[in-house]
Amino acid sequence: MRKVLVFGVFDGIHDGHRDFLKQARKCGEYLIAVVTRDVVVEELKGHYPSLPAHVRLEHIKSVDYVDEAVVGDVALGSYKVLKMQKPDVVAVGYDQERFKEDLEKHRAEFDWQFEIKMMEPYEPGKFHSSVLLHAPFPS
Secondary structure (H helix, E strand, C coil): CCEEEEEECCCCCCHHHHHHHHHHHCCCCEEEEEECCHHHHHHHHCCCCCCCHHHHHHHHHCCCCCCEEEECCCCCCCCHHHHHHCCCEEEECCCCHHHHHHHHHCHHHCCCCCEEEECCCCCHHHHCHHHHHHCCCCC
């Protein structure tokens, strides 16, 4: 069974997230979604997510093609959850280029081999979380 791991904030599940998760699921038979902790989101983006990690975790668990969901590491770049899960594939979003580069840089630290696959964007100007969070409310 090919195990696929994805990482994300998942601050409100939208069609872009669903498409990303569908693409990732096609890379294997078992999909694990790692939800980024609030403190790590703040470190990465300069602000806390709209929804706390435990709520985001419950939302991602309700997506049909996600087999398992866990909360990510406390420290950015520790890769403890990755080492614990030992996936065959790490699927990264089209907007996770820096994460992909860091993962490739640390590849020698892992005692197993895995593929890194970048997923295609799904209407990125419309369904990226940062766009949705800052979009004007309809009148």
